[in-house]
Amino acid sequence: MEKNSGNFAKTSLEELYGENCFNDAVMRLKLPRSVYKELKEIQRGNRQLTIEIAEIVASAIKDWAIEKGATHYSHWFQPMTGLTAEKHDSFITPAADGKIVLEFSGKELIIGEPDASSFPSGGLRATFEARGYTAWDTTSPAFLMKDNSGVTLKIPTAFFSYTGEALDKKVPLLRSMDAVNNAALRVLKALGNTTAKRVIPTAGPEQEYFLVEKDYFDKRMDLFLTGKTLFGAMPPKGQEMEDHYFGKIKLRVADFMRELNHELWSLGISAKTQHNEVAPNQFEVAPVFTSVNVATDQNQLTMEVIQKVASKHGLVALLHEKPFAGVNGSGKHCNWSLATDDGFNLLEPGDSPHLNMQFLIFLSAVIKAADKYSPLLRWSASNAGNDHRLGAGEAPPPIISIFLGTELAAILEKLSQNESITSTNGNYLELGVTALPKLPKDSADRNRTSPLAFTGNKFEFRMVPSSASAAMPNTVLNTTVADVLNEYADKLENSDNIKDTAQNIIKEVYKNHKRIIFNGNGYSGDWVKDAKKRGLPVIKSTVDAIPELLKSPAIELFTKLGVMSKGELEARYTIYLETYSKQINIEAGVMIDMVSREIIPAVLKYSKESADAINSLTSAGIKNGISEQTELLQFIMEDFEGLSKSLGMLKAELANARAVPDLLKQARFFHGKVLPAMEQVRLYADMLEKKIAKDFWPFPTYVDLLFRI
Ligand code: ADP
Ligand code: MG
Numbered sequence: 001m002e003k004n005s006g007n008f009a010k011t012s013l014e015e016l017y018g019e020n021c022f023n024d025a026v027m028r029l030k031l032p033r034s035v036y037k038e039l040k041e042i043q044r045g046n047r048q049l050t051i052e053i054a055e056i057v058a059s060a061i062k063d064w065a066i067e068k069g070a071t072h073y074s075h076w077f078q079p080m081t082g083l084t085a086e087k088h089d090s091f092i093t094p095a096a097d098g099k100i101v102l103e104f105s106g107k108e109l110i111i112g113e114p115d116a117s118s119f120p121s122g123g124l125r126a127t128f129e130a131r132g133y134t135a136w137d138t139t140s141p142a143f144l145m146k147d148n149s150g151v152t153l154k155i156p157t158a159f160f161s162y163t164g165e166a167l168d169k170k171v172p173l174l175r176s177m178d179a180v181n182n183a184a185l186r187v188l189k190a191l192g193n194t195t196a197k198r199v200i201p202t203a204g205p206e207q208e209y210f211l212v213e214k215d216y217f218d219k220r221m222d223l224f225l226t227g228k229t230l231f232g233a234m235p236p237k238g239q240e241m242e243d244h245y246f247g248k249i250k251l252r253v254a255d256f257m258r259e260l261n262h263e264l265w266s267l268g269i270s271a272k273t274q275h276n277e278v279a280p281n282q283f284e285v286a287p288v289f290t291s292v293n294v295a296t297d298q299n300q301l302t303m304e305v306i307q308k309v310a311s312k313h314g315l316v317a318l319l320h321e322k323p324f325a326g327v328n329g330s331g332k333h334c335n336w337s338l339a340t341d342d343g344f345n346l347l348e349p350g351d352s353p354h355l356n357m358q359f360l361i362f363l364s365a366v367i368k369a370a371d372k373y374s375p376l377l378r379w380s381a382s383n384a385g386n387d388h389r390l391g392a393g394e395a396p397p398p399i400i401s402i403f404l405g406t407e408l409a410a411i412l413e414k415l416s417q418n419e420s421i422t423s424t425n426g427n428y429l430e431l432g433v434t435a436l437p438k439l440p441k442d443s444a445d446r447n448r449t450s451p452l453a454f455t456g457n458k459f460e461f462r463m464v465p466s467s468a469s470a471a472m473p474n475t476v477l478n479t480t481v482a483d484v485l486n487e488y489a490d491k492l493e494n495s496d497n498i499k500d501t502a503q504n505i506i507k508e509v510y511k512n513h514k515r516i517i518f519n520g521n522g523y524s525g526d527w528v529k530d531a532k533k534r535g536l537p538v539i540k541s542t543v544d545a546i547p548e549l550l551k552s553p554a555i556e557l558f559t560k561l562g563v564m565s566k567g568e569l570e571a572r573y574t575i576y577l578e579t580y581s582k583q584i585n586i587e588a589g590v591m592i593d594m595v596s597r598e599i600i601p602a603v604l605k606y607s608k609e610s611a612d613a614i615n616s617l618t619s620a621g622i623k624n625g626i627s628e629q630t631e632l633l634q635f636i637m638e639d640f641e642g643l644s645k646s647l648g649m650l651k652a653e654l655a656n657a658r659a660v661p662d663l664l665k666q667a668r669f670f671h672g673k674v675l676p677a678m679e680q681v682r683l684y685a686d687m688l689e690k691k692i693a694k695d696f697w698p699f700p701t702y703v704d705l706l707f708r709i
Contacts, residue, residue, distance in 0.1 A: 021268030054106030062104035065153040075112035075134040122571025169471035176478035183485035190492035196340035204289030208330035216700035227320035321385030330466035337458035364509035369480035371516040374400035375548040381463035382542040396451035401518035403450035416510035449522030584670040598698040643684035
């Protein structure tokens with residue numbers, strides 16, 4: 001294995017932090033004062049970007065990047081597949097004298113035109129009209145990415161079509177930030193806040209991942225092509241000893257994490273926490289929160305860097321939600337809140353009566369939004385990989401509910417019943433007049449089974465898939481909360497008694513949306529029954545979640561707030577369904593290949609060897625153990641028969657699935673028919689793995705993948 005190659009000569013973290021990021025400090029240093037100020041105003045949304053400003057910024061970015069070794073630049077964007085994409089151009093322009101000049105114009109900074117015909121547009125852009133544009137997102141800093149042979153300047157951009165439709169995940173996210181900003185400001189103003197000029201949704205995504213030995217990874221076509229294992233019998237030891245969670249970090253992993261942190265810090269990503277997770281060889285890294293837009297970009301970058309650094313250490317990072325059956329999978333916990341530009345967290349219960357009323361209003365907005373639009377939140381946390389996690393006793397069930405903690409729930413309950421509440425100083429709580437009782441800050445009360453948990457001053461959306469972009473969950477949180485805040489603003493702006501109106505809003509929320517509050521164990525089977533009784537939607541799979549996008553509540557919400565048009569929603573509907581079917585199609589294809597060309601030949605070889613041994617021993621006159629060995633071989637052949645037959649069934653179902661013309665019906669077919677057929681094949685293959693001599697098994701097993709690094 002290659003030794004880690006982090007640059008540990010550098011001792012000053014201050015120097016390291018952000019050295020590869022064109023952040024605020026660098027901008028202040030490199031830009032003329034007036035331009036810097038102007039750019040800040042543009043970032044705040046108070047002014048439009050002009051080509052003159054772009055020219056000056058481009059020139060400064062270019063000098064900075066070239067000084068640090070960059071030869072190329074790239075607009076970096078997030079197409080609807082959820083990956084990131086880029087197209088590189090070099091800075092060179094040939095000059096008349098046979099030499100070159102290095103150029104990067106304002107126009108090149110602002111707008112790019114990748115040959116975008118192959119990115120999925122879900123029908124928004126016909127391929128003959130292939131033009132898609134990338135536009136500089138001034139609020140997300142440019143950065144330098146090093147590879148083995150050079151450095152590239154990357155510029156975070158939004159990606160849209162010639163006619164202005166969003167072709168990526170960022171455009172709707174930016175629009176949703178606007179929507180929640182406008183709505184929250186209206187509420188704040190109505191409540192008498194005169195200082196806040198902007199409200200910014202904030203996010204801190206915790207990222208889980210697995211590390212496996214690269215040598216083993218390379219020997220498994222399933223990992224290589226699908227990111228998950230399609231076979232693998234449970235090893236004699238799993239996660240039952242619970243000795244991995246928060247356990248001592250192995251030396252090799254510690255080396256990896258050190259380099260990961262250095263890379264992230266150099267990019268200006270504030271990696272803060274790291275630890276072992278529940279499953280063997282599973283880990284987590286979390287940054288300090290920032291605006292949802294930057295946090296989403298940085299999370300995307302973090303996933304890239306995790307993979308890059310892992311490969312330098314002879315490891316492979318798996319970001320898939322469920323790489324190993326029977327072992328906990330990975331999630332991305334999206335912590336979310338709303339902050340004002342003057343530094344207040346709107347979900348922080350304050351000390352003063354005024355702040356508490358504000359807190360309860362914003363809290364109520366999230367409660368109502370989650371109940372009213374629960375299918376959309378559910379959709380935003382769905383993909384094929386996550387279907388294997390949600391409801392599997394390791395992640396929340398596929399039902400949106402909110403954990404508030406018993407104290408806060410009791411306060412809301414009493415308020416809604418007009419009962420008196422004792423405040424901290426012994427007085428009775430009167431909204432807007434006295435302070436709330438102190439809420440316990442202790443996270444011991446933390447509920448790890450809730451999909452959307454209030455954790456003292458933010459919500460933790462725990463359902464999000466590990467491999468997915470954080471853009472959609474944040475877009476849905478921003479938009480749904482914006483909608484409810486607008487409704488509150490309508491009421492508050494027309495009220496002549498703010499305190500009464502606020503009180504009524506809070507009461508109404510608890511009365512009408514109490515069903516979404518659940519402080520119990522979300523993993524228990526009883527909860528699913530209880531949730532159904534409460535009338536909460538139970539949307540079991542991705543295929544069931546996607547059609548929610550085209551139902552009227554979604555269309556009304558997103559169009560009303562200008563976040564996504566009907567066409568943009570239809571495009572996403574199409575792409576998500578296609579992606580789902582494609583993914584299962586690939587998995588099934590890989591499975592068929594591995595069974596046909598690796599497992600079956602291995603079983604035949606081993607069986608022949610066994611049979612030959614039995615025959616030889618028998619002709620030598622040996623009787624002991626022969627009948628037992630024959631019986632074992634018989635069992636192997638029974639499994640072999642099961643495997644062969646189920647393989648035939650899978651092939652037939654896959655062929656049927658591929659022939660279904662309608663996208664939704666096809667995705668349903670993959671979900672309902674192909675997946676169960678795959679499970680059958682796996683069942684026999686895993687039983688055979690346990691019965692065949694290790695040397696004969698064609699690829700590394702769970703013991704290798706989960707316990708050896
Ligand atoms: P815990 O580890 O108990 O879940 P932390 O305070 O460490 O809690 O937070 C976990 C994540 O939540 C971190 O990424 C953190 O930056 C983020 N976070 C904290 N406060 C906020 C907030 N106001 N808005 C968004 N994310 C936040
Ligand atoms: Mg957490």
